[in-house]
Amino acid sequence: MPFYRAVGALPPKRHVQFRSPEGRLYREEEIGKEGFSSDFAILYHNNAPTDVVSIDTWELPDQESRPNNPLVPRLLYTHKLDQGGDAVLSRRLLAANSDLRVSYVVADRPSPLYRNVSGDELYFVESGQARVETVFGVLEVGALDFVVMPRAVIHRVVPVGEEPLRLLISEARGSVRTPRRYLSDQGQFLEHSPYNERDLRAPAEPFVVDEGGDVDVYVRHRHGGTRYTYANHPFDVVGWDGCLYPYAFDMAEFQPYTNRLHQPPTNFQAFEAPGFVVCAAVPHATEYHPDAVPVPGAHTNVDSDELLFWTEAAGGARSGHGINAGAITWHPGGFTHGPRAGELERAVAAYQPGVIEMRDMWAVMIDTFQPLEVGEAALACENGSYLSSWRGA
Ligand SMILES: [Fe+2]
Numbered sequence: 001m002p003f004y005r006a007v008g009a010l011p012p013k014r015h016v017q018f019r020s021p022e023g024r025l026y027r028e029e030e031i032g033k034e035g036f037s038s039d040f041a042i043l044y045h046n047n048a049p050t051d052v053v054s055i056d057t058w059e060l061p062d063q064e065s066r067p068n069n070p071l072v073p074r075l076l077y078t079h080k081l082d083q084g085g086d087a088v089l090s091r092r093l094l095a096a097n098s099d100l101r102v103s104y105v106v107a108d109r110p111s112p113l114y115r116n117v118s119g120d121e122l123y124f125v126e127s128g129q130a131r132v133e134t135v136f137g138v139l140e141v142g143a144l145d146f147v148v149m150p151r152a153v154i155h156r157v158v159p160v161g162e163e164p165l166r167l168l169i170s171e172a173r174g175s176v177r178t179p180r181r182y183l184s185d186q187g188q189f190l191e192h193s194p195y196n197e198r199d200l201r202a203p204a205e206p207f208v209v210d211e212g213g214d215v216d217v218y219v220r221h222r223h224g225g226t227r228y229t230y231a232n233h234p235f236d237v238v239g240w241d242g243c244l245y246p247y248a249f250d251m252a253e254f255q256p257y258t259n260r261l262h263q264p265p266t267n268f269q270a271f272e273a274p275g276f277v278v279c280a281a282v283p284h285a286t287e288y289h290p291d292a293v294p295v296p297g298a299h300t301n302v303d304s305d306e307l308l309f310w311t312e313a314a315g316g317a318r319s320g321h322g323i324n325a326g327a328i329t330w331h332p333g334g335f336t337h338g339p340r341a342g343e344l345e346r347a348v349a350a351y352q353p354g355v356i357e358m359r360d361m362w363a364v365m366i367d368t369f370q371p372l373e374v375g376e377a378a379l380a381c382e383n384g385s386y387l388s389s390w391r392g393a
Pocket of ligand 1: 306
């Protein structure tokens with residue numbers, strides 16, 4: 001997606017000789033999508049990015065998943081997964097299909113250098129702070145930030161501060177991008193978009209480190225993991241430009257649509273990717289039709305599994321059903337769900353026509369177009385009594 005940016009030192013044209021002040025040739029690297037017929041970036045390295053010393057196998061964390069059979073809704077408590085570790089080697093699989101893998105990690109130490117060459121990754125910071133160091137530069141991120149990491153971008157996640165870094169990680173099989181309907185033909189964010197260029201933070205200056213040679217990079221690919229050892233550190237880029245780069249977006253900057261009556265999740269959509277979408281459920285004005293029903297009714301999403309990650313406990317009419325901070329409610333495609341026991345009555349009784357209040361919710365929703373399978377971490381943190389929340393509704 002993103003629009004053109006230029007950072008650091010660049011020659012006046014693409015693919016021309018470009019030298020350091022000492023007269024040494026910089027090494028140009030082009031990172032491009034779709035056979036270089038789509039978005040790309042050109043980076044200028046101090047050293048050749050192709051100098052690989054050795055290649056070894058990297059045994060990934062448990063990637064096994066099993067079908068959601070029998071087809072049941074699930075309530076997961078990700079805070080039960082508080083085992084520490086780093087954002088790459090310690091991530092634990094919650095759910096997966098052929099389009100994405102959703103993992104969770106509580107990171108308390110820097111990750112190794114990492115690149116995912118099978119698809120973009122979308123980090124969501126539930127809490128804590130981090131420096132996301134990349135070949136393009138550094139992103140400082142904190143609670144409620146999304147980080148879009150294009151595939152193949154070498155990076156590492158360094159927690160900073162006292163609080164552990166809690167991450168929900170979506171590994172896509174393709175590009176994570178802005179919904180096309182928010183953009184003009186030329187890629188400018190349109191007026192109706194709930195966020196725009198000014199909300200996106202990208203690396204603002206080059207990031208060059210001196211940490212010696214023989215540097216390991218952990219590579220995620222379609223068939224598993226591989227560890228490359230590079231002769232030189234990949235963080236040696238003096239400049240780059242293009243429309244492909246990592247960026248951060250604070251969910252709190254998402255401007256929600258509001259309406260007199262209930263709005264569908266599409267109005268909260270933040271990203272699209274092959275096989276799934278991501279929505280930002282942020283605080284928004286409640287419905288204000290005189291006869292509004294201020295909770296979503298029963299619904300049957302026939303195509304999509306809905307994974308809703310709650311960064312704060314559900315409040316208001318939805319309180320009291322165990323949806324705590326860090327909970328995930330998982331409603332599989334075709335499973336009819338809606339207000340839990342007592343929610344509808346509480347919401348309608350509390351509704352005051354003519355009074356516009358705020359619905360205070362913070363959650364990230366991932367809607368997939370293929371069924372999700374269950375990962376080991378989901379089984380490790382599941383509340384087995386979720387179904388009962390609808391009894392007597
Ligand atoms: Fe739903």
